[in-house]
Amino acid sequence: MMMNENNGPRKRLLALDTSTAILGVAVTEEGRVLHEINASGERNHSVHLLPIIEQAMQASGTDASMLKGIAVGVGPGSYTGTRIAVSAAKTLAWAWKVPVAGVSSLHALAWGGYAAALVKQAEGPAAEAGQGGYGPDWIIPLIDARRGQAYTGLFAAAGQAAPQRLEPDAIRLMADWVTHLAGRLKQAESEGSKPRILWFVGETAQHASHATLEPLLGGPEIQPVPYELEGRWAGFLGEAGLLAGSDDVHGLIPNYTQLSEAEANLRRSSEGSRSQV
Known part of the structure; x- marks a missing residue:
């Protein structure tokens, strides 16, 4: 990622959402879209997210010192997909020392x-x-x-x-x-x-x-x-969210709304085992 020094006011926001089959990334600034990439292919979100973030930031002439924060869609939606964006947003927010705002993907x-x-x-x-x-x-x-x-x-x-x-x-x-x-x-x-x-x-x-x-x-x-989700809308919601107060970087979690199928199966298996004891 670009890390050039920039002493101007921090006005830009990086927005991420991977809760659906669309990987949405946008750089916004006070209600305007500076650059946006919406890529399809849910199975590859984990592979492509960071390169697409870098591409969006470079295309918009943005480095980390210009960001006032990160907005991330917390779901509900794809269980694995939602975790990818939330984990990336938390990691980048911690590394860049900027606040993070979780927004509803719906x-x-x-x-x-x-x-x-x-x-x-x-x-x-x-x-x-x-x-x-x-x-x-x-x-x-x-x-x-x-x-x-x-x-x-x-x-x-x-x-x-x-x-x-x-x-x-x-x-x-x-x-x-x-x-x-x-x-x-x-x-x-x-x-x-x-x-x-x-x-x-x-x-x-x-x-x-x-x-x-x-x-x-x-x-x-x-x-x-x-309609397929576009990254800009998470950014616009995030701008309002940061004005209202950022989320705790470490405490931010996806809104799953239900157990994953794997967890549900594991819980049923565990309950069955206990009932036989």
Whole structure:
């Protein structure tokens, strides 16, 4: 990595996210993207992450002395993938003596997917609460978790700003999640804050089919938006996170939301062994 002396103010942020099949790295500065690399291939994240970090920093003319911190997606998502970015971010933050901010990968996915959808469809800003009888649009990010499950959450669109969280990140059975969303919609309607559009963003092919979302039909407009995470959104969230206070470098951990399959199998085997004693 470049380590040239630079006595100017530290304004830049290095952002990393490897929680999905996309390896996202970006260098941002006060809401601007200086350079971004989004590479596919989940199985190779551990091999390519550091070279891509170096490439992004060189391409943006950035060295460690110019960084005010590191933002890292902590998941939920791929168990192994999430660990790779978090471990790298902690190591670099310690080596470069800069703060680190852990951000929700689902929050970044929601923001990025919504922004991409508006650009693609030439939409205007989301409806503000109280306008035309609607509240803000809802954004539901989706990352496949297999067996009919998804890593997901619920956010309210906030114009060009980061979406506002309405439900925590979790792994959810999609059938139950859709039923829960239908209930929330009825409550929102009674409060006069029903969204105009439901944006399902991310891995929509697996979890946003007509059959899956049937309980929501007849309500707000439904817009599935296939979208792959881009590193910049972790950076934008990280900038806000560092203003609110950085995370402890040593205490930062991924948000797994569930045991890995290997750990679950090991725990079942261990419990079986104890029951036979």
